[in-house]
Amino acid sequence: MFHFTMDAAKTTGQLSLTGDMTIRNATDFKEALSNAMDQSQQLELNLSEVERVDLTTLQILCAANRTCLRQNKKLTIVGSIPNILRETVQQAGFTDCGSDKETSGLWMGVTN
16 A cells, blocks of 8 residues: 655655555554655655545645644645546545645646
């Protein structure tokens, strides 16, 4: 469900998520994301293998993005973005979370 790797320079980490990202695994996701953020100056999230996503996951991602901004770290989404994620972001009204209005651009590629 979660796989974390770190580059050789120990500055950029990548957290890959697979399967269902819903309230059922929210605690585990939050812990994995927090650990990855602690170890990385820049964290890339690969969501290309996510099959289901709900509001809980979006809330965790937005909170993580804001934490990274406060800590002068960068959180980005890499890889292809599943349609289910695009649709959930739109339907839940999360298009402004991490948008250009916050200057972080977390949802770049998700909402366009």
